[in-house]
Amino acid sequence: MATLSRVIWNKIRNPTKWVSEQLGIERWQLRKALHKIKARNNLGSTDRIEIYEDGNVRDEFGEHIGNVFDEI
């Protein structure tokens, strides 16, 4: 899936409140969504991902693995 929007998080540690606010959701909703997306894609909670401002999530190889808004 093509993603043209901006990356708002690509660090190893858990995304901050700033990231959830960029998406317009609560931080617990973001953390919960990411846990499900990662588990479903056989990734651990410490695996690096990229989050885009449209909610799309990619793994460290740039492969699309889901969208935060589908999990809320």
Next chain:
Amino acid sequence: MRSELPQTFATLRIVGDDLIPEQVTKFLKLVPTVSYAKGEYYSAGKRGGQVLGRTGLWYLSTDGIVASGDLNDHLHYILSSLLGGARHTSNNAAIFTANVLQFKKFVDRQSLKIVITCFWYGQIGSKRPVVRRIFKEIFDFIGAEMELDFDTDEPPLSDAELTEA
């Protein structure tokens, strides 16, 4: 007071390059949340689109199934699911042990990996949950990895953080 917190759930995933999802479903007599074989595309939702499975995976999440804020209730559901307990719950130790061994044999025969994840998110300063020892011991016996993902809310953003690039 945030009434939606804590949030908790557990997931079970059974993984392997040779995993055939239907075989796991048939063995556990349970419909997974998501499953796919290696090289197969699966739906990651309306916005998520189709995602390629890089290994075979059978995945079950208790989110939306177990209505409890206690992580151990979610792990009990996972354990029952693994051992067919949802339909054959028994306090009989012999039957329980036989179920554990049967599942272990199924997993070992196909060289599958089992991962159980625990998610918990609470309010600032709240006490993190403790996983009951019995769950750790049984999951360890069947060779399952356990991953804990615990977190708490963060304080409100400062003015400087609000403008973070």
